[in-house]
Amino acid sequence: MSNRFRNPPTTNLLHVATLGRVIGLKGDMRLNLHTDFPEQFAKNAVFTTDNGKEVKIQNYNPERELVHLVGYDTPEAAKVLTNTKLFTTPEATREHCNLGDGEFFWFDMIGLDVMEGEVCLGKVEEIERIGPLDYLLVTTASALVDKGLAATFLIPYIDHFVQHSDVKAKVIHVIGGLDLLEAS
Secondary structure (H helix, E strand, C coil), X not given: CCCCCCCCCCCCCEEEEEEEEEECCCCEEXXXXXXXXXXXXXXXXXXXXXXXXXXXXXXXXXXXXXXXXCCCCXXXXXXXXXXXXXXXXXXXXXXXXXXXXXXXXXXXXXXXXXXXXCEEEEEEEEEEEXXXXXXXXXXXXXXXXXXXXXXXXXXXXXXXXXXXXXXXXXEEEECCHHHHHHHC
16 A cells, blocks of 8 residues: 555545546546556545545446546546545455555654664655555664664565564564664
């Protein structure tokens, strides 16, 4: 799930999709997802736009990546929403999206301490998806920055580096993270 906050009406909202161009004669629009959970675009789901208005899903076709919004039944009506960002709350995401064992929402991982053994390498500032992999963007602990190491660095979120994530304890245990930091 993306945790990018790009001009949301409030900072408590998560950017989950952007409406694309109009397709067809009934106001259907391309839906460009910024989430790993397309199931949240169910009928009657409500999202907030980047200008603060609410829109309701009438129909979503995941195979064709098309969405139809209530009240936007012509190409002309829907066209005004082209490039509009859709936002939802973390609470709504938790309610409508199911996680598997060992899976976490990105927004729950922001701010977690990154530990290698007893050394705190820093805090997760953001999660970036680069190609097929997710990377933790870590703001380096000030004690390590004072030693001349980079202010930020990336850790691939794969088993080779991430040993254990504990959202409740607010910590991610890694191995090889210090090597990545030193190479940054």
